[in-house]
Amino acid sequence: MNPVLDTPASTAPQEGEPPENYLTEHTVISWLLTTDHKRIGILYLLSILVYFAIAAVAAAMMRIELLWPDGRLVLPETYNKLFTIHGVLMVWFFLIPSIPAVLGNFVIPLMIGARDVAFPKLNLLSWYLFMFGGVLVVYSVIVGGVDTGWTFYTPYSTTYANPNVVTMVAGVFVAGFGSILTGLNFIITIHKMRAPGLTWFRLPLFIWSMYSTSLILVLATPVLAITLLAITVERIWGIGIFDPNLGGDPVLFQHMFWFYSHPAVYIMILPGMGVVSELITCFSRKKIFGYNFIAFSSIAIAVVGFMVWGHHMFVSSQSIYAGMVFSILSFIVAVPSAIKVFNWTATLYKGSVSFETPMLYALGFIGLFTIGGLTGLFLAALAVDVHLHDTYFVVAHFHYIMVGGMVMGFMGGLHYWWPKITGRMYPEMAGRVAALVTFVGFNLTFFPLFLLGYLGQPRRYHSYPPEFQVFHVLSTAGASILGVGYLMPLIYLLWSLRHGKKAPANPWGATGLEWQTPSPPPRDNFETIPEVNGEPYDYPPLEQRTVEPI
């Protein structure tokens, strides 16, 4: 790839007459029937924000409720419905589509020098399936709600919970097909549509991570579909699959569910790792350290991630020998993550590091993901998991990975590509403050939960013993700061659409093909398909040029 510092000025937007771009057409129908990957990315962005908002309100209500040990704000059944809404929407309708379907859709074709994804119409169908699934889920909430938790454990979900389970499960089922098609689309796009000269080892690492993510989406999601179908079959026709009274096996459900849902955890972190690899190298002005190791560690995570599901079941009555196999594999899957963290750190060495908003999020990601990963070791260690399983320790651990990791990655990526997406710069100072507020609020919300978990506070408790109250109050205080950290970008990003500075083609001086086309890009991405004849992240050697602040 050509170092973009040499990008000719002609690609910058001209003053006066704005050039035609993918945003030029304004009708609603042009959006609803678009097959442009960039517009579909924006459709996803708007829709996941709606689901995020609903799920965040549910979280806020839970945190307020938990200020008092005796549960005085909402009824127990309401509380149970709140954490179900929060989990289902955050996992399937925010985190899983966040980076892949929003940023992935927008930048994959741009990064590989293609005019669109391989199947543009299928891409639009994915969004409609996603929306239809989401509407079903929201409908099931409106008509009464579901109180099973996002895990739908049997026989509670099949025999004892209210019948809205079927609607909600149907929603997740339908949205799952959207995921499968998106994964399929990305795999084929990355295989077949790379620009001339863009070999596999010249690909940006974000593409490697999206490729690994897509593999999981395509291979794991069908198992979720089968599992959800089995719930529905047992629920409606009373065919005994999971309920022991009908001759079924409730633990079988957990095997099937986690066979999907553990790999799904990697769907919720690999894309974040991909974004961070882009950000760290760009804002260090230096070729990434250990490209091959980062690339293959993504694949390793995707593959080994399929073999660790039983670590969710150490106390489920699964055989203790099976527990040992799953435990050892869980320690092994931690190694590729560690490799990434060390390589990111090493990338800063002898770089030229600047601290724009995306970089702050990337550094925050490394810190929080490292804590999330290390606390994962506690849960992979058999005897310790017996104590910590199903406590707040687990809640804290996966929020460090999913919110501290994935959401930080998403915010970093959103700010990084925002000029490309909208053609406008966001206000830098506001961005930095928001990143900092998010980081502080996040830690205050979730760190106390590790201590609560070690004390023995179980998950999904509407009320709790009074000796746990201090940590709950701290967590709620943190959550309100975190809320501010999320509201700020919402405000200044919207503001920037009209009032932000006009963005040049390459505001960060980054390498990568997406920065060689105007911001926002034309409908077909590139005037002429670029040709690639060099390594990725090919920043000029630092000792040979003057380093100036941007």
Add this chain to the structure above:
Amino acid sequence: MGFQLFPTSASANAGEVDAIFWALTGLSLFILTLVFLPLLFFAIKYRRGSRADRTPSKIPTWKFEVTWTIIPFFVGMGIFAWAADVYFHIESPPANALQVDVVGKQWMWKLQHAEGNREINELHVPVGRAVKLTMTSQDVIHDFFVPAFRMKQDVVPGRYTSEWFMPTRVGRYRIFCAQFCGTSHAAMTGWVDVMKPADYQKWLVTTGQGESMEAAGKRLFTQVGCSGCHEAGSKIHAPHLEGLYGHPVPLDGGQVVTADDKYIRDSILLPGSQITAGYQNLMPSFAGRLTEEEVMELIAYIKSLADQQPPDYAP
């Protein structure tokens, strides 16, 4: 406002679990330092515009990669082995443990001692004696969790699970249901009351119901009709239960299983699932006719016959 920093530790296993927990905490702090210090140092030293030396390093990068692949791998294997060893130990109850049967149901714990004492959401045990809980659920999956003992185990309908602990300190410790089980999940809590052995004996006597588990099982054995076929002298060709418990049973089809709690439970509720070699499937199922507690009483009775000789004639 209530406050407590670390959980109380009141069982022999708690110390072993805590040792791994704190070792992991120390290791985590070490690794965090290893990542954060260089991260901060590089970020400051190599900030844009600084005059730091940026001549590329001559050390081949693969040396770094190998180092930070191999070391985490072996550290991980070490922790795995340690935690697996303790896990194996805390999942294997000693043979002389006191036996308590537990039935979970939405939203309460029903417990029964071998002596026949029944309790709800309270468990009285003597200090310094291993206690083994044999557990099942009447409806959905529950989980019997005692943080002070660092012990939890899912309680699953349709099967028996067990957990054990050796209380080391007299006191009252919380029981939580740790597996989400419906509306009043958070209210499915209780207390373990660890008592001095003499107090425990007194408690057994003052709250005793008179009928032990074994005696109740023996009464049921006749009452619900098991004795009609399974008692010595019966004309029906049915397996004898004397000397059965804990011994191998050859099955129709060549398999051999050990007659444990689960086997006997299945034989009562799903008699067709495992037929003893040389017998026909004649027995009706007792599913729906016996409560989980009654099945446990029958098992206690059959267990008491374990040391007896089967009647001395060919089956």
